[in-house]
Amino acid sequence: MERYTHPSIDAVETCAVFHALSDPFRLDIVRTLARRGPLNCAALSCDRPRSTMSHHFRVLREAGLVRTATQGTEHINTLRQDELERRFPGLVALILGTTVPPELTETAS
Amino acid sequence: MERYTHPSIDAVETCAVFHALSDPFRLDIVRTLARRGPLNCAALSCDRPRSTMSHHFRVLREAGLVRTATQGTEHINTLRQDELERRFPGLVALILGTTVPPELTETAS
Numbered sequence: 001m002e003r004y005t006h007p008s009i010d011a012v013e014t015c016a017v018f019h020a021l022s023d024p025f026r027l028d029i030v031r032t033l034a035r036r037g038p039l040n041c042a043a044l045s046c047d048r049p050r051s052t053m054s055h056h057f058r059v060l061r062e063a064g065l066v067r068t069a070t071q072g073t074e075h076i077n078t079l080r081q082d083e084l085e086r087r088f089p090g091l092v093a094l095i096l097g098t099t100v101p102p103e104l105t106e107t108a109s
Numbered sequence: 110m111e112r113y114t115h116p117s118i119d120a121v122e123t124c125a126v127f128h129a130l131s132d133p134f135r136l137d138i139v140r141t142l143a144r145r146g147p148l149n150c151a152a153l154s155c156d157r158p159r160s161t162m163s164h165h166f167r168v169l170r171e172a173g174l175v176r177t178a179t180q181g182t183e184h185i186n187t188l189r190q191d192e193l194e195r196r197f198p199g200l201v202a203l204i205l206g207t208t209v210p211p212e213l214t215e216t217a218s
Contacts, residue, residue: 013133014130014136015130015131015132015133015136016131018127018128018130018131018136019127019128019131021123021124021127022124022125022127022128022131023124024122024124027123027124027127088203088206089202089203089206090199090202090203090206091203093198093199094197094198094199094200094203097197097198097199
């Protein structure tokens with residue numbers, strides 16, 4: 001079973017977070033996790049090659065954005081939202097706010 | 110005299126902004142402009158080669174972060190702060206808040 005390592009959120013460099021979010025696919029993963037909660041890799045892969053997915057999730061983990069846990073044969077990814085909010089206040093709101101998802105605009109007052 | 114082009118802030122991709130901020134030196138330039146106001150390239154270069162500076166400022170301009178204007182022989186760089194705040198609410202605060210400058214912690218209540 002694969003084991004994943006995750007940095008302390010306080011050890012994460014700001015530039016590493018911005019680098020992780022500079023790729024459209026990784027940014028989309030983070031947005032999806034923020035809106036839908038924990039998901040396995042299959043739900044997020046969009047049929048991309050396994051090696052590509054491994055790379056993107058490693059970058060996201062190393063930047064402190066995502067925590068991956070194994071549950072049986074599944075790899076469940078969770079946004080480290082509360083920790084991120086403490087370390088980088090406003091970051092998650094910024095990520096979600098820059099392109100407002102359709103379901104939010106439909107219910108906006 | 111060199112002329113610079115700047116994208117409409119609404120045409121800027123979120124990923125491009127994050128990419129521009131993923132480099133420690135570029136992030137430092139943005140923080141410095143946010144705290145000190147418009148500055149020429151010499152004040153920001155820290156003795157880096159001209160070609161390196163040209164590259165970094167081009168990335169910052171293309172990401173909509175910085176506007177460069179020529180005044181005589183000087184190239185004055187300004188953070189597009191109001192436009193950024195409208196397009197990416199919270200971004201500048203996030204950039205400044207991730208490492209609080211000493212002068213801000215001294216005056217914080």
